[in-house]
Amino acid sequence: SGETVSIPNPKIIYKNSSKDMVQVELPYPGAVTGKSFSVIGKAVGNWFFEGSFPVKVYDTKGKEIASSVAQVQNGEEWMTTNLVSFKADIVVPESYIGPAVLTLQKDNPSGLQEHDASVSFSFVIEY
Numbered sequence: 001s002g003e004t005v006s007i008p009n010p011k012i013i014y015k016n017s018s019k020d021m022v023q024v025e026l027p028y029p030g031a032v033t034g035k036s037f038s039v040i041g042k043a044v045g046n047w048f049f050e051g052s053f054p055v056k057v058y059d060t061k062g063k064e065i066a067s068s069v070a071q072v073q074n075g076e077e078w079m080t081t082n083l084v085s086f087k088a089d090i091v092v093p094e095s096y097i098g099p100a101v102l103t104l105q106k107d108n109p110s111g112l113q114e115h116d117a118s119v120s121f122s123f124v125i126e127y
Contacts, residue, residue, distance in 0.1 A: 013119070015117060032123070039089075097127075
């Protein structure tokens, strides 16, 4: 190993959101992960619905390859405007290796597009 994989654009892309609303601690943009990893961070309470929100992994062509649910941690109160800790456990297919995009989506029970919000960034699934 020891090879470097170049990531196109490892910056964080915020859609109707900002780092004040969602902070991902792990993995970070451009990180190299295994097929099974946790997404850990904090998000404002209104990103959650019933204490959770969707997390998805896409391949470089935009096809969804894994999804999970971020859950509030430590019994924290999610009906708040403060940042609340979350964790989501992701498992991607055994066959997948290479660049991918992690997307955290605000839970939007209304289904109205104007209420959609997300945070996305590239990373690499390597082992």
